[in-house]
Every structure is written in C-alpha cells, then in structure tokens.
Amino acid sequence: KETPTQTEQKLANVVILATGGTIAGAGASAANSATYQAAKVGIEQLIAGVPELSQLANVRGEQVMQIASESITNDNLLQLGRRVAELADSSDVDGIVITHGTDTLEETAYFLNLVEKTDKPIIVVGSMRPGTAMSADGMLNLYNAVAVASSKDARGKGVLVTMNDEIQSGRDVSKMINIKTEAFKSAWGPLGMVVEGKSYWFRLPAKRHTMDSEFDIKNIKSLPAVEIAYSYGNVSDTAYKALAQSGAKAIIHAGTGNGSVSSRVVPALQALRKDGVQIIRSSHVNAGGFVLRNAEQPDDKYDWVVAHDLNPQKARILAMVALTKTNDSKELQRMFWEY
C-alpha cells in the first residue's frame, strides 16, 4: 500500500472547473492578443501549461463547458452552481477554481457568491490574452487562483476573482476595459494581492455572501426572466414594453447617473409596475453607480426598487436569485441593500 509523500499530505486539494473563455483561447500567431478564438483549449492542457500548480496544490480539472462567456445562459449558471456545490460538499476538496471568459465573469462570480453555501474558497479567473499570445496573462492568473484557492486565509471571504495579481470580491468586481490586462476593478478596491503564490489581505467584504446568504443553489430549480433595458435621454418605451410582454418578471433600468429615468418612459414604467413587473433602477455610469431610493424618482410612490451600487448586469443576477424567494418589492429592496 502506498503512503502519501509528506508534500501530498500538506497540499490542499483544488478542483479546477473549466468553462472556456480567453484563458482557454488560441490565436493564429503570438502577435494575436485581441484576435483569436476563445474556448479552444481543454482543461488538461491548461493545467499541463502551468507545471508550478503542483507545488501549490493537488490539482485536478473538469471541463464543465467550453464556451465564450457572452453566451452563458441561466441554465449554464445553474449547472455550474450545482457542480460547485457538490464539490464544496465533498470532504476531499479544499478549494475550487473556475476558469471563465471575462465578459460575464463578474455575473457568474456574483451568482456563486449568492448561492453557494460553503466557506471553502471559490475563485473565478480568466485572462485578457489567449495563451498563444506574447505576454499572455492566463498562466499567472491561474497560478494565483490556485494559490488563493488552496490558502486557508481565503475561507469565508465569499467568491473571489484573481486577475492582474489582485484578489477582488466577486460581488464588487467588474470588467472595466476590454483591451488591457488590468481589466477588472472594483469601485471599493481589491481585497488583497497575490504575489509569488502568497496572499496578502487588506479588507473584507461587508455584504452578505455564501454561508451568510439566504439563497441556496440546492433550492433553486430555475431562474426567472429578468431583462435589462438601456436608457438615455431620448429613450423610447418600446424595449421596456417588449421585454415585459415577452415575460420579464423584473426589468433592470440601466439608467443614467443616479439611475435617473427619462420623462419619456416614466409613465410606461409606472404602468408596467401596476401590471406586476418589478422595476429596478440601476446605473450605467462608467466607474460604478450609486443609486439611492427616492433620489431622482419617487420610488416609494411608484413601488420601484433601487439597485444601489450594483451595475445593471449584477442587478439582474441578484433580481433573478431574489425572485426565486419573493415577489414583494419591499423584500427585494431589503435584499438589494444587504447583498
């Protein structure tokens, strides 16, 4: 009978769930940093490309899907969420890494942050350049993800994102630019840094997540339709009405400034709310919105909800998860303050 070596005994067990994206991308030449195909390289090849991972953890991979993340569906989210929960429940798994396209990485990270009942580290990671490009960033991002996933310090901090040497909260982080390797930022700053495989922490998330969340992937059978309508000064009510007609239970108003609403569509949004559609005011300002109740619009009077600092795409994730529990606008608003 084999006895494990001392290193094997000490190392954490980390599972890498691969979903595709640029971190699994391949281009025609090393000069192709922006023109390439995402979701081409399989998980075994990704792991083999970073032999140093074996010094951090006992790593194994699973190919959950192989897609560019702009095409992630609600069913994909549920499938991934359920697999993460199974792994988190198993006693021989200490941490989970998810490789992911960066376009919707912030949505998946926030979703998992809301619904995974575990304090084991869950790290979502991607890259801005494919592995075939000069100065590819995926190797180090993946190394950092496995380092954080195998560290005890990362437990109980919610779902995390390791890009560009930073450890970001999956709730706060957003893709702010699509051509630089420093693409991911949070309005409230990173939680820490990961340098040469070691994590350095500076702050903790204040919002409810994972163990402290009232949502549980195991109780979510399906996600309701929540859609986003982009707003601007001369906006018409066509999109809002069409989304409601096609079955949206809530519409995220991707508003200007403080989630402000053009007077051209206020009557339509009032009418939709009367018909039972939840109206959630968010903001599409570039560096992060901060939408307050009854500022710009009388939310109490209209029975609308505000998304506070959640951008429209994150507001959509929370609204879907929240609507699996309640359709009461006051409860929804409470959740938008707490998560």
Ligand SMILES: NC(=O)CC[C@H](N)C(=O)O
């Ligand atoms: N940098 C990236 O990962 C973007 C590639 C692709 N659009 C995706 O999100 O999967």
